[in-house]
Amino acid sequence: MPPPDPDPALGRMQRKRLSRRSFLATASTGAAGAAIAGTAAAGTLADVPERLPGAPVGARSARSPHVDLGRIPEATPGRRNLAPEDAINSKTPLHKLVGVVTPSDLHYERSHSGVPDLDPAQHRLLVHGMTKKSLVFTMDELWAMPSVSRIAFLECSGNGWENWKAADETLTVQHTHGLISTHEWTGVPLSVLIDLVGKERGSTWMLAEGGDATGLARSIPLTDEIMNETIVAYAQNGEPLRPAHGYPVRLLIPGWEGNLSIKWLRRLKFGDAPFMTRWETARYTSLMANGKAKQFQLRQEINSVITAPSGMMEIRPGYNRITGLAWSGHGSIVRVEVSTDGGRTWADATLNRPVLPKAQARFHLDWRWDGKPTKIVSRSTDDKGHVQPDRKTVIGEMGTNALFHYNAQQTWSIDAAGRVRNVLS
Amino acid sequence: MPPPDPDPALGRMQRKRLSRRSFLATASTGAAGAAIAGTAAAGTLADVPERLPGAPVGARSARSPHVDLGRIPEATPGRRNLAPEDAINSKTPLHKLVGVVTPSDLHYERSHSGVPDLDPAQHRLLVHGMTKKSLVFTMDELWAMPSVSRIAFLECSGNGWENWKAADETLTVQHTHGLISTHEWTGVPLSVLIDLVGKERGSTWMLAEGGDATGLARSIPLTDEIMNETIVAYAQNGEPLRPAHGYPVRLLIPGWEGNLSIKWLRRLKFGDAPFMTRWETARYTSLMANGKAKQFQLRQEINSVITAPSGMMEIRPGYNRITGLAWSGHGSIVRVEVSTDGGRTWADATLNRPVLPKAQARFHLDWRWDGKPTKIVSRSTDDKGHVQPDRKTVIGEMGTNALFHYNAQQTWSIDAAGRVRNVLS
Known part of the structure; x- marks a missing residue:
């Protein structure tokens, strides 16, 4: 048995600050087995803030004032700066959420x-x-x-x-x-x-x-x-x-x-x-x-989207974790592929388990960005064999006058400055 | 094709109110296949309130003012009427929640x-x-x-x-x-x-x-x-x-x-x-x-509790749905049995699927209460073969001076008036 841990006698501990440095490490991530790079600094307990007293426990747990989460009320597409009474829908902040359960x-x-x-x-x-x-x-x-x-x-x-x-x-x-x-x-x-x-x-x-x-x-x-x-x-x-x-x-x-x-x-x-x-x-x-209209098109088709990096984010060269959501009204997602070169080559993303039928599935891919402009895109496959179509296929059938059931692969472009932007393909 | 539904021309529809009556029906509930009895009235659209205009959609969805949900801040056992700053824990209202996910x-x-x-x-x-x-x-x-x-x-x-x-x-x-x-x-x-x-x-x-x-x-x-x-x-x-x-x-x-x-x-x-x-x-x-103390007793053992009917509720003779939660720190719940005669006989409850490992599992049992005083109790089994012990077994090992890891079967008594109360066994 070692002696009791010296804490909370923090004053006795070494407080010398080590110079911060970036590091690169390779780690096993289990199913992915991919290379991970991160930036973290060497340090000691002196680099961690002191402990703080707190507020009483209560009847409900509120969000931290440091957390900013809200939906976007909208009218028709493109009309977002509107009077509250004109809003007909309000969108979930997928870029700020993780896992699959929505608050x-x-x-x-x-x-x-x-x-x-x-x-x-x-x-x-x-x-x-x-x-x-x-x-x-x-x-x-x-x-x-x-x-x-x-x-x-x-x-x-x-x-x-x-x-x-x-x-x-x-x-x-x-x-x-x-x-x-x-x-x-x-x-x-x-x-x-x-x-x-x-x-x-x-x-x-x-x-x-x-x-x-x-x-x-x-x-x-x-x-x-x-x-x-x-x-x-x-x-x-x-x-x-x-x-x-x-x-x-x-x-x-x-x-x-x-x-x-x-x-x-x-x-x-x-x-x-x-x-x-x-x-x-x-x-x-x-x-x-073809000028005809689809009626009673009721099932939500297979879909997926990369939620990070995604529109209006900025990334840096080096390690970037790609993550997103996939879903299908037909059943369970069994595969999500991600392309980091605009659709030329594809890699299998890791699915968070268990994947539940007709629920969103969370996927991840470890990626090292080389700093050159590129496009990232995901496509999903379900247990009934449906594969998420590319935009060309969707538009080929539906044209551009439909409003509903758009499930084309979503492409995000990344420029040399790391700016991530919404593009059609 | 029938003509368009007459609604919203509600005025044209028959508004005669039928006398309300109780009914008894038997239905298949799928996995349970049990008899269900309910009380609902015969009626027409005239018995359903008119439709209402609403408030704008917003950035967040608040709870209804009709919903009362809160935890109970507590100090030590039995001290519930205390100053907020004395509370050390705050308990989840299991009797008001359904499913397994906690808000x-x-x-x-x-x-x-x-x-x-x-x-x-x-x-x-x-x-x-x-x-x-x-x-x-x-x-x-x-x-x-x-x-x-x-x-x-x-x-x-x-x-x-x-x-x-x-x-x-x-x-x-x-x-x-x-x-x-x-x-x-x-x-x-x-x-x-x-x-x-x-x-x-x-x-x-x-x-x-x-x-x-x-x-x-x-x-x-x-x-x-x-x-x-x-x-x-x-x-x-x-x-x-x-x-x-x-x-x-x-x-x-x-x-x-x-x-x-x-x-x-x-x-x-x-x-x-x-x-x-x-x-x-x-x-x-x-x-x-035996006077010794357990140290590093770290795993949460197998457990279960009936959440409805439960303490301080009142029930009526006839159909009552028994529901509750079961969990085990060892893995997945594979079976929950419920006794409605104080532990003499047991029936298998239906588990809501899928059951996830080390998550709570929701169980149900259809029950017809005959109006006589009785006791209801649940016991769970996990995929490692652990069975939730009765109180006698727990107390036999631990005595009554321990504070932690009480996982005995929870018994609720029901008196002739339908009052449900907490009892030891």
Whole structure:
């Protein structure tokens, strides 16, 4: 046994400051096994600030005043300096977040008529249509029923729309890809409600309608996948939904476009055909290059983006860790490749394990930048064999007039000064 | 194709209110396949409140004013009505949360000298001792290094201490088990820092010291498991650590007692024996029934608790969903059994999938209460074969003078009026 550690008698310890120097080291990073370079200084305890007394523990843990985290409220693409009441969506700061779980207050928002403040004691969910019974559920009843929790991404079908036509080089990844977030969602499996009301066999579509003023309503095809995976959700990351995310109850359809996951859910109506609401005739269709429009393009396709280094960041030559997020509405990400030479060659990034189906996956690649201008880009592959397309492929099919489901590989250019900028490819 | 849905022309719809009635239905809940009973009323759209306009989207999503969530600041067991400055821990409201992820502001707190507000620009981490180099890392340097994210529980070794000697029947599960939370943690793998400083082969222990005034410091055995799994963490649930949880950097050792996961981490020192700080001589030892004390009892043992119905709740005869949390510092939960007759017979609860290693697991059991007084209790099993002990076994080994690592099965009694109360067994 050694003697007790000399601390806290700091005064007795050597305080000579060593001259700071940069160093270079090679380390095993486990799965990556790649070379790491860093800059850290040699030093002693004299180089570490003194310990500090603190504030009392409390009922909640606030953020540090040193941490600046916020979303960007936006109207249509390119209109970011707007009056608060004009904002229709608010984007998650992907460049400032790590891991895959999004803090509850920073989950992206997209609303068609603002955020209603619903009283859970008054709110009701009607389930009716092609069913044996028409039932009205209180929120207490939903909370008391069988439940399921699942970590899943939710993504606005408009995510990526900034880059359909042209690349604004002032955009960050928050602008280009901030309409996606990942949460643990909890609620009643849709299948339980279906059993309770006795859905008729012939019913193949379900209308979901929101309690916001617009009454956003969408027709949802009752495939086995949707019947098995859809959650009538009342909680996010362990706590009750926040008003912006549908309090007191919303639909959550993992892997499908966000606007199907109706917030402030007030009714589910079963039928034998799509209900053709204005949202699926006028709004959520995509004009293709051939002049026809895609309708009921409901699944979020495979996607990925490098979150660091990303738009408006600056890097230095030497070691740079490339990290980002990949996701697919089809299932689980199994591979992410990264190119650091504009798409000529590709290297496999390391995926943080476990990768959960229909959740974002975090990837990493150790990279040594030689200081020369280049472009970095990622592409993902899922367990159903889908590979994220390049921009040329997406535009070839869709043209540049569509607004939704842009999932092309995202390229960031890096100039000789290390400035990272949004480019089309 | 049917005609467009009549909504939003609500006025045209039938508004006759049907008399509310209770109903009983049997539904398949998938894995559980159990009978469910519920109460919901027959009704139409007239029974659902009108839709409401809303507030603008913003930079952050606040909680609903209808949601009341807070921790309970506490001093020693039984002292809950205290001045804020006397609180040393603050317990997570497990009875109000669902799923397994804990909201960042509600993760339990335990501090020995309050919550210091450290400036990340000034803070440093020294890594030294039996190493080839002594290095001082800035926070920017740590953020730029290879990283890993992991969903893991963190638990105070004092969790459960309320029930060592006697059962206060006014306690909720927040009181009895609120010193555990689960987050996604992100940071630098300890193994990367070890490679950078060149730890000597003979070093088998590591001292970790905090930057709070107390300078909480613990000796950590460098087993393969700890070397592989420990994270020098700077983020929780995607965002930078909050001050109460160690901002700007802390240790995170999945599965081991919380006080080893040193917050406000200022140095790691490598040695060839434990450093015998006062925390491991005077504080974190457990007096056993035989008069000897356990020292370096570091792993959090297998545990579980029913969170609903739980202490101070009231239930009604009929369908009641039993739900709770199970966890083990050894690995993954593979089974949770629930008894609704005070431990005479047991039924397998359903585990929410996937179950992650060293994270909390959520379990459910459908139950029909017949209205007679009874006791409910859970016991968990992990993938290493550990089974949560009953109270008699725990007390038989430890007596009633220990304070730490109480992991006995938690029993809740239910009287004829449906009142749920904390009892020893």
